[in-house]
Amino acid sequence: MASQSKAFVSLYSGAGGLDIGFMEAGFVPSFAVDLDPMAAATYSYSYKRLRDRLPHLVGHEHHCQVADLDDCIESLDSVAAELVVGGPPCQGFSVAGKMDPTDPRSRHVWRFLDAVERVGPEAFVMENVKALAVNRRWAGLLEGLREKASQLGYTTSVLLLNASHYGVPQARERMFLIGLRDDETLAAPREISKEAPPTVGDALQGLPPWGMPGNDSKCNAIVTPARRPVLRRSPFAGMLFNGAGRPMRLDMPAPTLPASMGGNRTPIVDQNHLDGNGDCWVTSYHAHLMDGGEPYSALPDFLRRITIEEAARIQGFPPDMEWRGRQSAIYRQIGNAVPPPLGKAVASTFKGTLN
Incomplete structure (x- = not known):
């Protein structure tokens, strides 16, 4: 040595x-x-x-x-x-x-x-x-x-x-x-x-586009709207969607990533907003509900779960990691x-x- x-x-x-x-x-x-x-x-x-x-x-x-x-x-x-x-x-x-x-x-x-x-x-x-x-x-x-x-x-x-x-x-x-x-x-x-902490948007913009090599380990858990949303002052708190995976603000650091990612607890990102194609849909939906609007029965397909590569990036791992195991095991390794x-x-x- x-x-x-x-x-x-x-x-x-x-x-x-x-x-x-x-x-x-x-x-x-x-x-x-x-x-x-x-x-x-x-x-x-x-x-x-x-x-x-x-x-x-x-x-x-x-x-x-x-x-x-x-x-x-x-x-x-x-x-x-x-x-x-x-x-x-x-x-x-x-x-x-x-x-x-x-x-x-x-x-x-x-x-x-x-x-x-x-x-x-x-x-x-x-x-x-x-x-x-x-x-x-x-x-x-x-x-x-x-x-x-x-x-x-x-x-x-x-x-x-x-x-x-x-x-x-x-x-x-x-x-x-x-x-x-x-x-x-x-x-x-x-x-x-x-x-000036780094943000989720900063982290994800540093990866290849979603679905491309280097950022294609997709979580298959579907994002569905909650029938009885639990509303909080922040659009990113409460419970707007089924499962415990909450949407993430792109202009802030992410909340703590859980070891239970890989299913419905996997955080959610607005791909359209990440690409710069419009305002944050979650914020608009939250305002709709706060104004007394009815919960939607379906959601736009640009609301999705984060990938393994994105979770690893948010956790601060280097890009040359050699992950081993099934998808759920890798998410757990990252969250732990x-x-x-x-x-x-x-x-x-x-x-x-x-x-």
């Missing part, structure tokens, strides 16, 4: 969103593991592409192991790394789920710290949903994690970061629990796009990921911090 490159262990790696950010910041993975074989395959294939354009990865063969962390945690005793990073399953904490403290997936935040103890790195980065940092239900859990980290010799910081402030066209908020040795704390990375530019921003704060 080149002397200027620090090694990291990646846990719950998924398709590698957080890891791509760390690799683009100059770090090298020494170990990666995920339970999902398709996500691990995406990680491994994409690593080869990353190695083609990141010189510090040249000479390193790497792939993501398919295993539960419990099955390979003892092997971490022999792994040398300056960092341990990862995002343990968040479904038990997320407001999008049941917020169930007995959810067995919630134990993985503790297993993450068990792995940190095995590796003994200079620092660690645990990513999770916003609720773990701000919801009072989880205050005791977060305090317990910080106490455990303190017992292991780490001073912790809790950062709540919005991906749209770091060059991602998505207002995705995530918590980062960061531990450093020697009584150090880590300040939040410098925001680069808080005042940390946006790589956000990962890179966090990774960059370690420059000069690690000895």
Whole structure:
């Protein structure tokens, strides 16, 4: 390994969103593991592409192991790394789920710290949903994690970061629990796009036209009007269409992309408006309903679900990703990921911090 490159262990790696950010910041993975074989395959294939354009990865063969962390945690005793990073399953904490403290997936935040103890790195980065940092239900859990980290010799910081402030066209908020040795704390990375965040329109205009090679992985879920629309002040809130996939404003960052994309939860875009051929149809339909108009029985065909390529773009993945798995599995990998530019921003704060 080149002397200027620090090694990291990646846990719950998924398709590698957080890891791509760390690799683009100059770090090298020494170990990666995920339970999902398709996500691990995406990680491994994409690593080869990353190695083609990141010189510090040249000479390193790497792939993501398919295993539960419990099955390979003892092997971490022999792994040398300056960092341990990862995002343990968040479904038990997320407001999008049941917020169930007995959810067995919630134990993985503790297993993450068990792995940190095995590796003994200079620092660690645990990513999770916003609720773990701000919801009072989880205050005791977060305090317990910080106490455990303190017992292991780490001073912790809790950062709540919005991906749209770091060059991602998505207002995705995530918590980062960061531990450093020697009584150090880590300040939040410098925001680069808080005042003028990238928009959905900016992101999608950078892709080939819809249906053309490079943007042709279409979601087949049909957009249908709700018989009893739920109206809110914003045309992009409420429930104008069946399913939980809401239309996206082209002049704003997207809301958080869910892991349940691939069907009726996949966000909606107005292709006619995206092409510059008229005003936003969703805004006009919302005004019609607010004025007491009857719901439509059919919708124009230019209202459609976003493609895999568009979802990946909104999540901040590089265009040379090598996705593996069925369409629903790829959407899930994208929705579960940390946006790589956000990962890179966090990774960059370690420059000069690690000895």
